[in-house]
Amino acid sequence: MVLEGSRQPLRALDVPRPSIGPDQVLLEVRACAVCRTDLHIFDGELQQPKLPLIPGHEIIGIIAERGTRVERFQLGQRVGVPWLGWSCGVCAFCRAGQENLCEQARFTGYTLDGGYAEFVAADQRFCFGIPHDYSDAEAAPLLCAGLIGYRSLRKTGEARKVGIYGFGAAAHIITQVARFEGREIYAFTRTGDVAGQEFAMSLGAVWAGAADSLPPVKLDGAIIFAPAGDLVPHALKAVRKGGIVVCGGIHMSDIPSFPYDLLWEERSVCSVANLTRQDGNEFFALAPQVPVKTSVETFPLSQANEALHRLRTGKVRGAAVLLTR
Numbered sequence: 001m002v003l004e005g006s007r008q009p010l011r012a013l014d015v016p017r018p019s020i021g022p023d024q025v026l027l028e029v030r031a032c033a034v035c036r037t038d039l040h041i042f043d044g045e046l047q048q049p050k051l052p053l054i055p056g057h058e059i060i061g062i063i064a065e066r067g068t069r070v071e072r073f074q075l076g077q078r079v080g081v082p083w084l085g086w087s088c089g090v091c092a093f094c095r096a097g098q099e100n101l102c103e104q105a106r107f108t109g110y111t112l113d114g115g116y117a118e119f120v121a122a123d124q125r126f127c128f129g130i131p132h133d134y135s136d137a138e139a140a141p142l143l144c145a146g147l148i149g150y151r152s153l154r155k156t157g158e159a160r161k162v163g164i165y166g167f168g169a170a171a172h173i174i175t176q177v178a179r180f181e182g183r184e185i186y187a188f189t190r191t192g193d194v195a196g197q198e199f200a201m202s203l204g205a206v207w208a209g210a211a212d213s214l215p216p217v218k219l220d221g222a223i224i225f226a227p228a229g230d231l232v233p234h235a236l237k238a239v240r241k242g243g244i245v246v247c248g249g250i251h252m253s254d255i256p257s258f259p260y261d262l263l264w265e266e267r268s269v270c271s272v273a274n275l276t277r278q279d280g281n282e283f284f285a286l287a288p289q290v291p292v293k294t295s296v297e298t299f300p301l302s303q304a305n306e307a308l309h310r311l312r313t314g315k316v317r318g319a320a321v322l323l324t325r
């Protein structure tokens with residue numbers, strides 16, 4: 001499925017099978033999860049996509065061909081492709097272990113073609129082996145919702161009482177990890193989204209309520225996955241002195257001005273950008289121990305537009321996943 005320009009529906013096109021370089025593998029795509037970032041690209045809020053573009057950065061595929069330098073993976077092996085598709089390895093950020101901030105980074109399904117397709121080429125150095133415990137559809141959301149969720153949770157440090165604003169794919173995964181680590185999750189959803197609140201409680205949240213309400217206790221930290229800047233002051237209001245508010249999304253509407261009192265007493269606000277391979281290695285080792293279970297709603301690849309629409313309107317419980325067969 002190909003995006004030819006902002007706000008145009010994805011079109012089904014016969015795209016030639018990509019050719020691969022020495023460090024790349026050709027994957028026969030099995031599953032690709034649908035992420036809110038895909039909507040931001042679709043809507044033109046992320047402004048530098050390659051066009052035409054095959055979106056999709058939570059890919060599970062089988063290796064059908066290997067470049068001449070590929071040694072990590074075998075033909076027929078199942079691997080996952082995340083958002084970070086390539087980094088330069090030499091810039092100051094890469095050398096400091098912050099390849100997520102690489103000046104030259106390339107991103108799957110944004111500046112590189114992604115997984116809304118039957119085949120995708122990927123640099124093997126940025127792929128992950130996938131634990132056997134997961135089916136293709138269950139594994140796909142781990143590649144972004146899981147990894148970005150994990151990086152966001154790590155940013156909260158030792159926070160024991162953690163608020164999560166926006167209870168979608170990332171939240172449903174990271175709630176399970178947080179519980180496993182002995183943390184308490186306080187879930188915030190759209191006002192009146194009773195089903196979303198029940199979903200959060202079913203995954204072990206200790207409290208669930210509307211995003212503009214206050215939890216019964218002060219939080220040590222909060223993660224905002226919803227792309228709504230007005231949640232930042234709400235979250236700051238909910239965290240204790242010294243607490244942190246982590247913005248986990250790649251795009252957010254403007255943050256309204258707020259009184260300095262909300263930030264005072266060493267509260268902080270930060271964002272999470274992209275992921276590192278280290279995040280992935282840690283998360284894929286941890287997920288089967290929890291064990292993280294993903295709730296997915298599957299669609300055939302040809303219904304990518306419908307999947308995006310359901311995500312946009314908040315109808316998906318857990319993650320939407322496209323299947324190629």
Ligand SMILES: [Zn+2]
Pocket residue numbers: 035036037038057083144145
């Ligand atoms: Zn994503």
Ligand SMILES: [Zn+2]
Pocket residue numbers: 087088089090091092093094095099101102103104105
């Ligand atoms: Zn770099």
